[in-house]
Amino acid sequence: NFNNKIWNAFRLIKGWTVDDTIAQPEASATAVKWFKMQLDKTIAEVDDLFSKYRLSEAMMMIYKLFWDEFSSWYLEMIKPGYQLPIDKATYDATLGFFDALLRLLHPFMPFITEEIWQHLPHEGETIMLSAWPESKSQLIDAEIEKQMDIAMDVIRAIRNIRSEMNVPLGKKAPAIISANSAYAYALLDKTQAYICNLATVDELTLTEQLAEKPAQAATAVVSGIEIYLPLKGLIDMDKEIARLEK
Secondary structure, three states: OHHHHHHHHHHHHHOOOEEOOOOOOHHHHHHHHHHHHHHHHHHHHHHHHHHOOOHHHHHHHHHHHHHHHHHHHHHHHHOOOOOOOEEHHHHHHHHHHHHHHHHHHOOOOHHHHHHHHOOOOOOOOOHHHOOOOOOOOOOOOHHHHHHHHHHHHHHHHHHHHHHHOOOOOOOOEEEEEEOOOHHHHHHHHOOHHHHHHHOOEEEEEEEOOOOOOOOOEEEEEEOOEEEEEEOEOOEOHHHHHHHHHO
């Protein structure tokens, strides 16, 4: 499964068309900064684990970084729309991240990492002799970290509601979010693009304080933020009521 995950990430990235004339979207720039912080933190922690010969823990940290932060979140955040090109700044940053991840994985998974590395822009004959990735910066942008954490919590909550209410995966749905504070509102306002894209939301209403709770809506609360998914038109209400009563 993990080999497939790595290979599919490679196919996805190599399948994108790059357009040098496109400016980097703000959402993509934020995602690049966020993942750079995750990568730098992981490299530093893996170096420490290697120095203590805690190899299995090092492997699991790299595994989680690739599967969760890189594949499940970062690639989805920066992925261009269907048959649309990606900007060069984001693409180059993504290739750099992928190259670093392959080098981190290489001691544990030598064959697939060598094979893919040979298909990426690189210097030298083999990944075996390439430099080990370095944690270039220990600077943490707390604002971006908080911004992304809240966005991920909201996306997970909406996905859970959709799953519990049997809303079809590809069906776009409206969502209403009450931030309940000016600070949370400001953070969520910057991540609306992620929420709409990753939670399959077509109409997002973001408010600092909701005057009236919507009728016939499934709800969730994360970190004091209230999320409402109006169900009218999404599911057959009579069938859902019958299912719950049963």
